[in-house]
Structure formats: C-alpha cells, structure tokens
C-alpha cells in the first residue's frame with residue numbers, strides 16, 4: 001500500500017491577545033495586552049493510504065479543522081512533520097497545490113454573484129486544465145451530482161444543498177488526488193446529504209482519490225469510512241477501524257423488551273444495566289455473548305410481549321470515546 005499522507009508529532013499553538021469586554025476593554029488593551037496561547041493540536045500522528053477514505057472525528061473545538069488546515073498548507077505548524085503526496089504542505093509548492101483540494105461546508109469558495117459555471121471556469125484557468133478534460137469533468141460530475149441544469153444560475157440563488165454540490169464540483173475540476181472535506185453535509189436536508197454521500201462513495205471507488213472527511217453526521221461516516229481517527233482537545237484518542245469502536249466499548253447489545261404488565265427495575269438489573277424502564281418498555285445493556293441466554297431467561301420469568309436486539313449506536317460509542325470514558 002502506498003502512503004499518501006503522513007503526520008508525525010504535529011502541534012499547533014495559536015497565540016492571541018485577551019480582550020476585556022466593551023469599550024473599556026478595548027482601551028485597556030491599547031496599554032496592557034495579555035498574550036494567551038491555545039494548543040489546538042497536540043502531538044498528533046497518523047497516516048493515510050492512497051485511495052483511503054478516512055474519518056477525522058472529534059467534538060467541537062477538538063482541532064479537526066486546524067489539522068485539515070495544516071495538511072492543506074493554510075496554516076504553519078508549531079512543530080512536527082507532515083507529508084502530503086510527498087510534499088510539505090506549508091511550503092506551498094505549485095505541484096502540491098495541484099494535488100489536493102479542500103471543501104469546507106461552512107465556507108463559500110464560489111463567486112457569490114456569478115453563475116457556478118464562471119467559478120468552475122476560473123478554476124480551470126488557475127489549474128491550467130485543458131479544454132477537453134475540463135468539459136469531460138464538468139459533464140460527468142455535474143450529471144452525477146444532479147446539478148447540470150443549474151450551471152448558469154447565480155450562486156446566491158442556489159439552495160444550500162445545490163451550492164454544496166457545486167462547491168464539490170469546483171474543487172474537483174483539476175482532479176486532485178487528495179480531497180479534504182470539512183463538514184460537507186452540514187445543515188443539508190436528508191436527501192441532499194444522501195446525494196452527496198452517494199457521490200463521494202462512487203467518486204472514491206472510481207478514482208481512488210484519498211479523502212479525509214470530518215462530519216458530525218454519523219450516517220456520513222458509517223456510509224463512507226472504514227477507518228476513523230478521533231481527536232479530543234487536540235490529542236489523538238483513537239485510530240482504527242470503525243467496526244472496532246463498538247468492540248472497544250465492550251461489545252454490548254441493547255435488549256428492548258415490551259411487557260404486558262410492569263416489571264420492577266430491580267428485577268431487571270440482575271441481567272444488565274437498565275437504561276430505561278417505563279410505559280411497559282425496558283431497555284437493557286447486555287454483553288454480546290450473554291444475549292441469547294439472557295433473552296430466554298427473561299422470556300420465561302417476565303410477561304414479555306415482544307423483544308428486539310440492537311447494537312449500541314456508533315454515535316454513542318464515539319461520544320464515550322470523546323469524553324474519555326473509554327481509552328481509544
């Protein structure tokens with residue numbers, strides 16, 4: 001396997017001045033400025049193989065965007081080493097700029113007052129894409145994203161979902177081998193989210209583009225990424241398969257029971273942690289290997305009408321890793 005991105009002991013500290021509230025605070029600031037530092041990324045190391053689609057996860061303020069900005073060469077690190085496609089990003093060599101693209105769901109990179117086609121054409125010129133390649137890319141990707149008919153509409157008139165699809169299309173005009181996606185589906189409705197998800201899945205499979213994705217929507221992550229790097233307060237807390245996350249949480253299952261008459265929580269808790277017990281429905285956490293025997297014991301002891309077994313939602317397991325409840 002070919003390594004496309006390597007990150008070693010990456011650190012980024014921001015220095016900023018503390019400012020008091022209001023006008024008095026601004027005036028005081030003119031005379032005494034208190035310098036503060038924020039360590040947004042602390043000693044993070046990971047690598048990404050060519051063609052991999054990796055999730056970068058973490059709660060708000062964990063350092064995900066800062067990490068992506070460092071990998072894109074937008075920010076200069078305090079210390080550490082990064083190689084992206086063999087380049088040191090913050091040296092910003094032209095060849096490096098041609099090899100990647102970054103899409104930020106919260107930032108607009110298209111010209112607001114012009115039709116998207118003009119922004120696409122501008123990118124063609126910036127990246128010196130030849131006419132035939134340009135036409136082929138726009139035709140193919142606009143069809144896949146379902147935005148072919150919207151090319152000549154002013155960007156400001158597009159819906160959020162349509163705009164996001166155009167942002168992705170614009171980022172791919174020069175066919176970068178590496179794509180950083182920072183919350184590409186934020187604020188979108190379910191249908192647009194699904195469309196972007198399907199596109200990214202197809203595009204990654206077809207082109208073997210290396211993708212790092214951050215998203216707060218676990219459905220994006222589950223559908224697209226087999227591996228996750230999780231950071232919390234700038235520190236790496238997990239690097240591994242998405243499928244191992246539940247395993248690390250002790251491989252629990254959720255047993256949901258419907259009763260025909262109430263059962264006391266005390267009686268249920270003998271079998272596992274009772275998460276809920278009201279309105280004739282109880283939810284228990286049971287170790288995976290004990291699920292069969294527990295279910296059959298409960299069926300014989302209690303007035304059970306129905307029961308279902310489900311996995312602990314990935315979102316919940318990840319949240320527990322975020323809070324440090326379980327070591328990564």
Ligand SMILES: Nc1ncnc2c1ncn2[C@@H]1O[C@H](COP(=O)(O)OP(=O)(O)OP(=O)(O)O)[C@@H](O)[C@H]1O
Pocket residue numbers: 014015016038039040058059060061062063064065066067
């Ligand atoms: N220019 C800056 N100056 C000072 N602090 C900053 C700066 N940029 C980011 N930070 C701080 O660094 C930390 C990490 O921010 P970052 O934007 O990387 O987090 P994130 O994981 O992307 O969060 P979110 O999920 O909310 O987008 C935050 O505490 C943030 O306030």
